[in-house]
Amino acid sequence: xxxxxxxxxxxxxxxxxxxxxxxxxxxxxxxxxxxxxxxxxxxxxxxxxxxxxxxxxxxxxxxxxxxxxxxxxxxxxxxxxxxxxxxxxxxxxxxxxxxxxxxxxxxxxxxxxxxxxxxxxxxxxxxxxxxxxxxxxxxxxxxxx
Ligand SMILES: C[S@@+](CC[C@H](N)C(=O)[O-])C[C@H]1O[C@@H](n2cnc3c(N)ncnc32)[C@H](O)[C@@H]1O
Numbered sequence: 035x036x037x038x039x040x041x042x043x044x045x046x047x048x049x050x051x052x053x054x055x056x057x058x059x060x061x062x063x064x065x066x067x068x069x070x071x072x073x074x075x076x077x078x079x080x081x082x083x084x085x086x087x088x089x090x091x092x093x094x095x096x097x098x099x100x101x102x103x104x105x106x107x108x109x110x111x112x113x114x115x116x117x118x119x120x121x122x123x124x125x126x127x128x129x130x131x132x133x134x135x136x137x138x139x140x141x142x143x144x145x146x147x148x149x150x151x152x153x154x155x156x157x158x159x160x161x162x163x164x165x166x167x168x169x170x171x172x173x174x175x176x177x178x179x
Contacts (some may be wrong), residue, residue, distance in 0.1 A: 035150065036063040039119055042148045045069070048116030051140060053104040054123025055132075057096065065096035069117075072110070074102025105129060107118030107136040115140050119148040 043050075047068050051063040052141045055073035056079055064071050073088075075081050084099045088105065102109065104120075105128065127133045137147050 036060045039121060039148055039150050040064065040155075042150075043146055044115050045117050045121065045146060047154065049114065051118040052090075052118045053111070053118060053137070054126070055084055055099070056080050056121075056123075058087045058099060060097075060119075060121045062088065062091055062093055065093045066131045069096070070077055070133075071097045072115070073099045073102070075099075076101065076103050080167045081134055104133045104136060107140055110140055112139050113142045113149060116142055117146045117148070118151065122151050122152060124149045125151045 040063070049070045049072065050061075050064055052058075052064070052071055052073040054121075054154070055061050055075050056077075058073055061071040061073040071116070073084055075084065078101075081099060081101060086096045087097060088094055100109075103121075118141060124130065124133070133146075141147060
């Protein structure tokens with residue numbers, strides 16, 4: 035799935051935010067593709083796993099892991115990421131609109147957001163298809179309440 039996410043991002047380099055990074059495997063995949071990745075998560079044992087995995091794979095210079103809730107991303111400067119993605123994580127949002135606004139603020143103009151979540155509603159009997167949403171930051175576009 036990370037390969038599809040990478041393709042959807044359509045970027046070759048830059049800084050990415052992995053929002054809800056879990057144990058860090060997707061962030062490490064992106065780091066190996068050449069990106070600098072800021073990985074955030076709210077679950078402490080996932081953060082610990084991610085930090086250990088990043089260290090074990092000697093990717094500390096490419097992946098930064100820190101506590102972060104995508105409902106409050108004020109720790110990061112506006113327009114500081116070339117790309118933002120979620121992998122199986124956006125579905126957990128309590129306030130999806132607020133999260134999308136936060137992502138929008140953090141994207142550089144022209145930056146890319148990819149949300150990758152399983153869609154179990156389409157067919158509950160078989161392997162669940164996945165929906166992927168990719169949008170591009172355009173300064174003239176606003177997200178309404
Ligand atoms: C199903 S896991 C996916 C982890 C990782 N993206 C992957 O694909 O391996 C969902 C992750 O989202 C994190 N999460 C849930 N709510 C979050 C929030 N508000 N902000 C940041 N991360 C959150 C959880 O702690 C968990 O690690």
